[in-house]
Amino acid sequence: MKKLHHSNLIFFIRSGVFILISLLSINIKAQERCAVPQLLEERENRKPELSTEKFEKWIEDKKNLQSPFSQRTQAVTVEIPVVFHIIHNGEPVGTGGNLLKSRIDRQLEILNEDFNRLNSDSSETLDDFKSIAASFEIEFVYARQDPDGQETNGIVRIPGSQSTYSYQERTILSAESYWPAEDYLNIWVADLAGGSLGWAEFPVSNLAGLDEASNNRLIDGVSLDYVYFGENPDSPTFESKGRTATHEMGHFFGLRHIWGDGGCSVDDFCDDTPEASSSSTGCNLSKTTCGSLDMVQNFMDYTNDECMNVFTLDQKTRVRTVVENSPRRLSLTESRGLENPPVFNRDLGLTELNSRFTGSCSGNFNPQTTIKNQGMLPIGEYSVQMFIDGILEETIEFNDTLQSGQEKTVYFSLLNFEETGQYSIFYRVNLTNGFEDERMENNQKLEYYQKLAEGTLPYEKKFQNNIAPWFIRNIDEEETWTLYDNAIGIPFYENRQNFGQKEEIISPIFDFTTIEVPELSFVFAQAEDSIPNRVSIYASYDCGRTFNDLVFSNSITDLSTAYEVDSIFSPEFRLDWDTVKIDLNRLKDEESVCFNIVAENRLSNNFYISEFNVKESDKKNKEIEIIRWEDINPLFCDEGFEGILTIKNVGRENISNYKIQVLNNNELTKEYIINDEVLVSGQETQVEIIIPQPEQNIGEYEIRVITNNTEEEVINTFYLPFQNNCFEELPPLRLSLRENDNDNWFEFNPDKDQGWVFSTDNRAVNSNSSNITKESSEDWLISPLLDVSNTNYLGLIFDLSYRKPFRQAEKFEIYLSDDNGKNFNSLIYSKSGDSLATSFGNDVPNQLIWRNEFVDLSPYVFKEKIRLAFKVTHDNGQNIYLKNITFFVGQSPPPPYPNTRKPFVIYPNPAKNDLNLHLNLEIAEEGFFQVLDMTGKVMLEFTEPKILNQFISFNVSQLAEGMYILRLNTKRITATERFMIQK
Known part of the structure; x- marks a missing residue:
C-alpha cells in the first residue's frame, strides 16, 4: 500500500455525530472547519526537512535495522513520565475543568490499559483482527520530580488566561503551564474551542540536519478537552471512556489515522491496517470499504469510545521505532522525571519568599521566607540570614528541632526604605554546629523590593531619554524592557525561543481622587505576526504588592500597527504608531493606583511604547455629536433644504432631552426640541431636518446639537454650505x-x-x-x-x-x-x-x-x-x-490614448468607409471639423457642441481615393491631420 501524507502535527476533532477532520483532508467541508491542512502545507514549504517522505523513510530505515522478532515480541517495557496541566477557569477542584484527581488517575489507567492491551473490552476485538492485536509495552507514570528537583504528584492546576482555546491558540495554551518536553510528556487539559476534542504534536526524526526540525519544543505534547477526558458518562455525542487521550497519544508517538486522511489510495504506513475510504463514526462493525472490512475498532479511527479496543502489530512497530529513536521521545524514557527526587541526610532549603518582586507606598516591608527540612535526619541548629543590597542586615538563629519534611516560616524585622528605588533582598539558610548541608543549590533566594515614585495627575510620560521613575520587573532575568529611540520596547524578535516569558514595567503611584473622569492612554507600535505578543495592563491598589485588576488586554484590541517584516521591526513612520484609550472611570475613588504593563513573548516581533498618559477624559457625561447628514443637498435650484441628520450619544449617560438649532449668519432659522425619547449612551438616531429656501444664493448654515451637561451646555457644530447652483x-x-x-x-x-x-x-x-x-x-x-x-x-x-x-x-x-x-x-x-x-x-x-x-x-x-x-x-x-x-460619452471605458500631445488621432488610416476620431483635449469646448482635399477644397464639415475626449465616427465613403486633411477649430486651438482614402 503506497500512499502519501503531509504532516508534523496531528489533530483529532469530533463534532456532533459525524466526525470528519484530517491532517490533509480532501473533504471540502472539513477544510472549512479547520485550517490545519493549510497550516501544515505552509510549515512544509518553510521547512522541507519536515516532509512526510523524509520522515517515513527515516522510520523505514530504523525498522529495517531491527529484526521482526524484536519488533513484535521482545520489546522492553519503557516508562514515560507524564505531567497533567489542568488549565481551568478558577473553579474549585471537582467543578468544571478543574477535574478531580480520581478522574485524572483513571485516565492514566486507561492509557496504560489501552497501550498494553489490558483493556477489559479487548475480548470484543473482531476475530478478523485478533491475531494482529498488539501490546506496546509502554507504561505512563506520573512524573516523580518536577524540573526543580522537588517531589511532585504529576498534576499542575493553573487558572487559564482564556476561557477556551482553539488549536490555532495551542501556543497560548502550552504557555499557561509547561515543563521541558525533553523530560516530561506534557498533557494539557482545558476547555477546547471549535469542536476540537484534542490534538497532539507529531514526532520528528533525527536524520542528519534535522536537529532543529521540530522548531518548537514549547508546544510538544498532547492537548485534550476536559469534557472528553477520562470517563464521563455526561459527555455529548458519545460517552467518553478516555479513548480521546489514547487516540491523541497514538499521534504523539507517530501513528496516523487508519484511513490515511485521504481515501483508498492514501496510506497510514501500517501494512496490517486495512485500507479505508474515510473515517468511521458510531460503531458499524460490518463496515466495508476499499474491498475489505474496515478496522473500526482501531484506536486511530473516529468511532465512539466504547467501540475502540485495538492497536496492531505494525502500529506497535512504528511506535516503538519512534520511542527508541525520535530525539524527544527517546529522551522521555531516560528522563529524570522518572526518578524520585534526590534524598539527603541533611538538606535544609528555602522554599518560598514574599514574591520575586514586591512594592509599597510607605517604604515599610515585612521580609519573610519559608524553610523546609528536605533531608532524612532532623536538624536542630541552623540560621537564616538576610542581606540588603549585598550587606548583611539580620541573622536569626534557631536551636529547635526541625523534623524531616517539616516547614517553618521565618519573619525578619520590619524594614523601612525611605528613598524611592529598587532594593535587593537576599536570604540564605545555613546549618550550624559543624554540620554540612549536603545540597547547597536550594539554600538561597533573592527578591526585590521597589518603593514606587508618586506621580501627579494629569500625568504624561514620554519614554525619550529614560525609563525612570518607572521600575522594570525582570523575573526571568533575560530580555526585558529596553530604552530605544524615543520609546521603550522589548527585543522579542531576537529572543523567539523564550516563548511565554513575561516582561513587566511598573508605573508611579497615582491618587485618582484628584481627577473627575480618569482616562489612560498609551502610544504603541508592533508589526503584524501570526500570533501577536500578549500585552496586558493590570492595576494595583496596594502600592505594587499585587496586581489583580486587569484593565486592558490585547485579546480584545489588536495591537499590530504595521505589516509583517522578516527582520527586526523599528517604527519609522507616523502610521507605525497608534493609541489606545482606556476608560478608568471606575477607579476615580481610588487613592493609590499604579499600573503594571505586562508583555508576553509569543515569538512575534518587537513591541514598543512611546507614551503613557493618565488624564481627564474628553468624554463628557452628556454629549451628542453630529455624525453625518443623510440625503445631503448643499446645492439647490429654487427649493429648500431637507434631509436626515444622524446624531449619536457619545456621553457616558443616557440623554432624554436636547435641541437642534439651524443658524444662518448667526441668526436662528429653525429649532427642534427633542424630549420624547431616551437616547442611550452609544446609540445613534436620526432627525428629519427641513430648512426653508435661503434668501441669499451662497452661504453657510450652522447646525448645532445642544445638550445640558451638569451646569453647562455642550454644543457640537456641523456646517452646511449652500449654493443656488442650477448651471x-x-x-x-x-x-x-x-x-x-x-x-x-x-x-x-x-x-x-x-x-x-x-x-x-x-x-x-x-x-x-x-x-x-x-x-x-x-x-x-x-x-x-x-x-x-x-x-x-x-x-x-x-x-x-x-x-x-x-x-x-x-x-x-x-x-x-x-x-x-x-x-x-x-x-x-x-x-x-x-x-x-x-x-x-x-x-x-x-x-x-x-x-x-x-x-x-x-x-x-x-x-x-x-x-x-x-x-x-x-x-x-x-x-x-x-x-x-x-x-x-460611451458605455465602456475608452482605450488608452496614444502617447502623443496631439489633441486628436484618426484611424484607420488609410480608411475606406468610416473614419474614427479619438479626442483628448484639456478643456471641453465646441469643435468645428472640416475635411479638405489637397487643393484646400472643403469636402465635408460638421460641428460638435462639446468635445473633450470622446470618439467621433463619420462616413467618408462618398470621398474619392486620395489624400485628405482633417482640420479641427475651437476657440483655443487649430489642429490638422492627414489621412488617406483607399477603396
Missing part, C-alpha cells in the same frame, strides 16, 4: 484640477477640516485624510449638474491612488442624484481598505501608484439631469488621490 453642463466633462478653477465643482466640508485639496505635485485632488483626526469624518466633492437628455451612453472614468496603511482604512464612495442634487440616494461606487488600495504600506510613497476606474452611468441618462457626489470617510490614514475625473 448645467453637457457631457463630456473633465475636472480640470487647476487651482482656483474647479469647473463648477462644489466641495462640502461639514467639519471645516480642509477636506479635499488640490495637490500641485501630483496634479490631482487628495482627501487630506492624513491630517483629519476626527473619527469617521466625511468630505464631499460634488459635480456640476449634467444635462444627459441627449446622451444615450455615459461613463465615468477617473484615476485613483491610495496606499493602504496596516491599521487605518479610508473609504471612498460615489453617489448619484437625479433631482438636481437635492438628494443623493443612489450609491454607484464603494470601496474601502484593501479593495480601495493601489499599494500597501505605512510610509508615504515617493511615487503614487494609479488605477483607472470606470463606472457605467448609462442606466441613469433617462433622468435628463444628474449630479455625482464623491465622498471620502477619513480614518487618519493615507490620502486618497483622484485625477482625470471625466464624464465620458
